[in-house]
Amino acid sequence: MFNQLLLWATFILPWFALIPLNNTRIKKVFPSALFGTLILTFVFQVADRFEWWQIEENIFLLTNITSFVYGLFFAGTIIILYFTHHHFWLYMTTNLIIDAFLSFMVSTWYEHLGIYELININSFGVYALTTVIALLIYSFQKWQETVIIQK
Numbered sequence: 001m002f003n004q005l006l007l008w009a010t011f012i013l014p015w016f017a018l019i020p021l022n023n024t025r026i027k028k029v030f031p032s033a034l035f036g037t038l039i040l041t042f043v044f045q046v047a048d049r050f051e052w053w054q055i056e057e058n059i060f061l062l063t064n065i066t067s068f069v070y071g072l073f074f075a076g077t078i079i080i081l082y083f084t085h086h087h088f089w090l091y092m093t094t095n096l097i098i099d100a101f102l103s104f105m106v107s108t109w110y111e112h113l114g115i116y117e118l119i120n121i122n123s124f125g126v127y128a129l130t131t132v133i134a135l136l137i138y139s140f141q142k143w144q145e146t147v148i149i150q151k
Contacts, residue, residue, distance in 0.1 A: 003113055007059050011067035014075035021082055028148075029081035032141040037074045039133055041065060052121040056114050066116065077137060085141050095134040103127035 018026060044065040047053055059067050080098070084091040103126045111117055118126070 003057050003115055004059070006113070007057070007067045007115070011059060011071035014072045017079060018075060021079070025082055026078060028145075029078055029085060029141060031144055032081055032085075032137050033074055033077040035140045036077045036133060036137040037069060039136060040069050040073055043129060043133070044069065047121070051119045052125070053116050053118045055116045057116075081137070081141060085138070088138065091138055092134065096131065099127055099130040099134065103130060 048064045055064050055066060058065075061067075062070075076098070080091065080094055084094050103123045107118070107123055107126060121129075
């Protein structure tokens, strides 16, 4: 029961953190967050194929992708980009700290709870993946800023 509550909370609650933010600024970073979520969805498919990890418990809507991807990751990416996308080193430092917390602490806790199990990858591998994803998201955001006509 606790696991289900936790999974639903990571799926729904992060979106409420966007309410006080400026909608115009959210619209500028939303495509990059969507891009990052698409990449992470792909990574989960690859992870399933190569048995990097096994999802043991999930919400009924999802199978081999945790609710984290479409909740905390998506909304969290919007928030991080919202505040840091104009300063690369601030963006990367923020991501490295948050990714370390997620890879080494939250991941271990999720394994302990039986939500998933790392099989053919360890926490350092997860950290490396999230760092590469962060770089791809930032690159996409910078590219997007050059092709979108600013009003």
